[in-house]
Amino acid sequence: MEIDLIEEIYKLVRQVPRGRVSTYGAVARALGDIIASRAVGLVLNLNPDPDRTPCYRIIASDGSVGGFSRGIEEKIERLRRDGIEVRNGKVMNFGKVFFDDFDTDYPLKRLRKEQMRLSRKVRLKDELGEIRYVAGFDAGYSKSDPLTAHGAIVTIELESMEIVEEMIARKRIRFPYIPTYLAFREFPVFLEAYRRIKIQPDLILVDGNGILHPFKLGIASHIGVSLDLPTIGVAKNLLMGEMRGEDVVYQGEVLGKAVYSSRKPIFVSPGHRMSLDTAVRLVRKLCRYRIPEPVRLAHILAKS
DNA sequence: GCGACAG
DNA sequence: ATCTTGTCGC
Numbered sequence: 001m002e003i004d005l006i007e008e009i010y011k012l013v014r015q016v017p018r019g020r021v022s023t024y025g026a027v028a029r030a031l032g033d034i035i036a037s038r039a040v041g042l043v044l045n046l047n048p049d050p051d052r053t054p055c056y057r058i059i060a061s062d063g064s065v066g067g068f069s070r071g072i073e074e075k076i077e078r079l080r081r082d083g084i085e086v087r088n089g090k091v092m093n094f095g096k097v098f099f100d101d102f103d104t105d106y107p108l109k110r111l112r113k114e115q116m117r118l119s120r121k122v123r124l125k126d127e128l129g130e131i132r133y134v135a136g137f138d139a140g141y142s143k144s145d146p147l148t149a150h151g152a153i154v155t156i157e158l159e160s161m162e163i164v165e166e167m168i169a170r171k172r173i174r175f176p177y178i179p180t181y182l183a184f185r186e187f188p189v190f191l192e193a194y195r196r197i198k199i200q201p202d203l204i205l206v207d208g209n210g211i212l213h214p215f216k217l218g219i220a221s222h223i224g225v226s227l228d229l230p231t232i233g234v235a236k237n238l239l240m241g242e243m244r245g246e247d248v249v250y251q252g253e254v255l256g257k258a259v260y261s262s263r264k265p266i267f268v269s270p271g272h273r274m275s276l277d278t279a280v281r282l283v284r285k286l287c288r289y290r291i292p293e294p295v296r297l298a299h300i301l302a303k304s
Numbered sequence: 305g306c307g308a309c310a311g
Numbered sequence: 312a313t314c315t316t317g318t319c320g321c
Contacts, residue, residue, distance in 0.1 A: 035309075084314045139311075177312070179309040188310075208310050218310070239310045267310085 004174040016057040020099035022143040039176035045219025062266030063094040127273040135201035136294025140302030151189030152302035169193035183222035209233040210271035212256035231271030261287035
């Protein structure tokens with residue numbers, strides 16, 4: 001069963017008693033990683049039942065009330081009805097009413113361990129047969145329905161660069177975007193689309209990173225190891241690491257390379273069954289524009 | 305207010 | 312990621 005982190009967040013929020021408040025960061029720590037604090041806010045913004053899940057009791061860590069989809073005034077009013085005093089947008093006696101005693105099994109820590117386990121299976125020597133079909137994967141979302149992911153796979157023939165197959169899948173999202181946990185959000189919809197394609201790709205390019213990840217398991221590696229297929233990660237922005245010329249270095253290791261197929265670079269890292277140099281060579285070959293064709297076409301399809 | 309961390 | 316017409320420049 002896939003993890004429903006959105007429900008985990010609501011369950012934590014329901015633990016905050018009347019007359020107490022907690023913070024986005026405290027809920028994130030109870031999930032297992034402070035990096036999820038912004039995601040907590042975004043999920044609470046989508047709270048379908050504010051009467052059952054008192055998200056107004058979650059405020060910013062500086063004691064200011066933070067946002068509320070029905071207006072900040074309504075949030076302050078609800079806090080006052082709980083007996084919380086608010087002055088100038090700040091909760092009074094914040095230290096006294098702050099709740100942090102969550103009952104939790106730290107789901108994100110479990111997922112982090114899963115990443116570490118899978119990262120040991122990543123192989124970075126070239127294990128490619130003849131490459132004829134190259135697939136690209138990307139996911140898209142819409143503001144009007146942010147809880148549905150549209151996963152697109154477009155497969156092209158490398159030699160002709162012609163599209164040979166397109167597939168789109170839709171799936172309910174139960175995991176917010178959290179930096180370094182992207183695969184837990186998008187892998188399910190990838191799999192949904194992948195299961196339906198008829199032409200077996202020899203290589204998959206993924207919108208996101210490969211080993212250019214704090215635990216060397218970005219979404220491209222996650223997909224590669226899970227399917228034992230050659231994969232490459234292609235990111236439009238840098239997640240981590242520092243530039244040394246065109247190398248992206250993290251903790252003394254070159255994990256990725258900036259590829260300048262246009263003015264603004266993309267950041268390429270091997271996902272699985274591939275060396276960095278081979279990943280870069282293949283990406284260059286696939287670039288008609290800034291983004292390599294299979295990913296660019298998948299991006300367009302995911303938005304349609 | 306700034307900085308900022310794939311999508 | 313999403314909200315988004317037309318316009319300018321290479």
